[in-house]
Amino acid sequence: MFGFAMMESRIESSYKGIEYEALNCRKHRAILPDFGAIGDGKTSNTKAFREAVSKLTPLAADGGVQLIVPPGKWLTGSFNLTSHFTLFIQQGATILASQDESEYPMLPRLPSYPDARFASLIYGSNLTDVVITGDKGTINGQGKSWWLKYRSGGFANISRPLLIEIVFSKNIQISDINLIDSPMWNIHPVYCKNVIIKNIKIDAPIDSPNTDGINPDSCTNTLIEDCNITSGDDCIAVKSGIDQYGISTGIPTQQLSIRRLTCVSPHSAGVALGSEMSGGIKDVRIEDVTLINTESAIRIKTGIGRGGYVKDIFARRFTMKTMKFVFWMTGSYALHPTGKALPEVSNINYRDMTAENVTISAQLEGIENHPFKGICMSNVTIALSPITKKMQWNCTDVAGVTSRVKPEPCSLLPDKGTKLDCDFPTDKIPIESVVLKKCYA
Template sequence: MKKRSQWFIVLVLALSLIAVAQPPSVKIQDEVQSYCKDLPFNMSVPAIPTFPDRDFNITKFGALGDGLHSNTEAFRRAIEECSKAGGGRVVVPSGMWLTGPITMRSNVNLHLETGALIQFSGNFDEYPLVDATYEGQPQLRCTSPLNGNRLENIAVTGEGVIDGAGEAWRPVKKFKMTATEWKELVASGGVVDPSGSTWWPSEQAMNGESNLRKLRESGKTPGKKELEVVRDYLRPVMVSFVECRNVLLDGPTFQNSPAWNIHPLLCENVVVRNITVRNPWYSQNGDGIDLESCRNVVLYRSNFDVGDDAICLKSGRDEFGRKRGRATENVVIADCVVYHGHGGFTIGSEMSGGVRNIKVVNCLFIGTDVGLRFKSTRGRGGVVENIHISDVVMKHIPTSAIDFNLYYGGKAPTEDESAEDKSSAAKEVPVTEQTPRFRDIYLKNISCTGARDAVILQGLPEMPLSNISLDHVTMTATKGISMFDAKDVKITNSRVLVSSGPAILLNQTSKLSVVGFEYGRGLLMRLAGNKTKDIEIKNTKLDGERSIEFGRGVSKDAVRIK
């Protein structure tokens, strides 16, 4: 018995040592596996890339971390040697490492140690024009600072910072700055447009939009040579990974991008964890992460504070996106915090290839212009469906906590016209392949304290939003839930307290079920539009006989109270 006990103790100790000695990739794989459990759709669990236990310190290739010496060649050589050896880690130690573009290779982990800052150069000459995809369309853009095409098993890890020198590239609108900030910016160089409203880093950048339009109107597709005259205007995304498999972003801070910050395009098996993404709140096109036509993605425990949409799903724009036909699908987003951003979580507006099978859970949005943002417009086409969002907490939302806008015209949420104005001007047009469709979207356990609008659901007259579920939604807002061109909507066990207008406003909305709704006192519902009908209200205490207001053209038979 004594020997058996001794062998048992040895076995337990051995197993404990094995558990302790597990490589980090095993731990991450277990975490990712847990986030993919019990999903409401089928999804392959992304594989975590693994790398040989070999380090290639950039200092061994001549790199100097003084913030003055260019290390472009040292990064290139270190990555090349690592790849040739069969893979490993390219280590960036503490220091400020000035460099031009860094091109990744397969089986390379770019690892930033604590105190490491990769500072990309603001010298435009280091970023030649290359074929790219931006805002859902193929076009020539300047080379992305950190890039990789058609790679497998790549990672960017560690606790350092990657800075894209965005201030050298971005225009800045005067109204977004204080008088002192504007004065200092103008004094730093660059040019101000004739209206005095926007600062540009160069005259070429300022005239880029008009000159690019002239080139395109000439009837010929401009090539690299012709586009040199507008190169300063063609800002790159900071991190561009295209058609890559088994991608890991784990730990670093990604900040100050020229345009979007992180842009995985046509990638598969992507894991993003524990990262911080930062851009100035005023940064033009300063998105956080844009997943475009990607599949099998898990993004968790990450923080965002940016100038445009924070976490955004896309799939190409208009005819190009539809022909490419690659949806963003099988995506899990969990345990993330967003501070400033146009949208905390966004789908669109470039969603022509479709977006489906998405789960968003346990996220916190503090001060985002919109919390949950869905946007598109006629001409896009595409289908957004099977979206599951739950356990989202929001605070201090300047516009809508939840916003569906199918009349998106490129304006920031705080600058856009009202949903009522868009709806009143809308005319029904024929349904074609260019008609966007949003359906089968489920929102549960969503709360918000302080918003202008609790919820805006705005579809199209020819293609209403359909099968939208609001379950256990709790909000305080100036205005309540507004619906324009929607059908098959369910509001269940929800509480919305408003300071102005009805708790629920309906215009051209049908087949609405309201069950167990709390709204305080005053007007529960105002109805308008000759298509508004089949409204059922159950288990809801009304505040007097005038709790429901019928507009012109709406029959009182449109509402059933049980």
């Protein structure tokens, strides 16, 4: 059995291995096989992962601890993380998600959602200072069996496992790993503060159900950068809970920066705002985005009954190729006839964008007698595909202005001349100023 004495002998200051950047380096380190794990892709290592975290937890308060996953295929069910902890997945290592449902405990619903859920493959709650990183190691969710059961009517009112879910935590980093075939969403920080997600490659079939890439949910001060996502759903979906659950919880997503994103999602958005936005979404900055064969750029999704707000959204420098829509806003998404709470959508800014091979320039649908307002678009050039819709701008219940936008926008977004540039903040959110430390695994 792996003893504390051996763990304490692995001191970061005397060990130089794989260099990586992290919020914090760790004094102690351990290697997964020391806990009896076998990387043959067939043997279950759920017990080994859980035991590793359990035995390393007492050391976490003494300078932190890292668990190294070496090359191999490490089959496992759900396991929890601990504070002051780094999970490092080496190149050539794959954490292989078990397809056995019994390996994923059932968890109660999140406060801002109605459904119970399976525990995620990698899970943590009420933690501080957690790093999940590597040198391009892989987490493979083996999602096909989950997708097939879902399509056949399984999992009614139960959410499938995610690959990574961190809840009610702060100072979180997820970086430099590959994620493949998640059963559902890939990365879900929820009710978290101070989150960095960077250099992540996510890949799922373009027809896989609900395989969103990264879903910041009721989080404050989050940076998502340098990610490459191919998905069957939204590449990034910004959320804050649903209907009365999200309204009563009342935790918004705010201070969010998304930059240098590359996305392929033929059936969904590059960045979606909502539809679960009942706790509010505000102060979102999105820049330097490349979208290829994607249904829409930024899609605002909401409806009567959602309540909440989407406001103070700023986007610039988008390059788009082969799009169904460039601009898409929906005020009738998933209507809720028993709910009457009206969402507010305001101060939405888009600038410096080019798109080619586009079917429809804009579909902008607000709410009757409650329009989406403060929409601004400037310096946008859209080149249409050979087969296009005759009506390029379909606008109802919206209000705003435009400048240097081609094709010519709808009358609800009048041209205000060549001198107008839509807003983009000049300040930074706090997480953008964080300098990562040089560490070793």
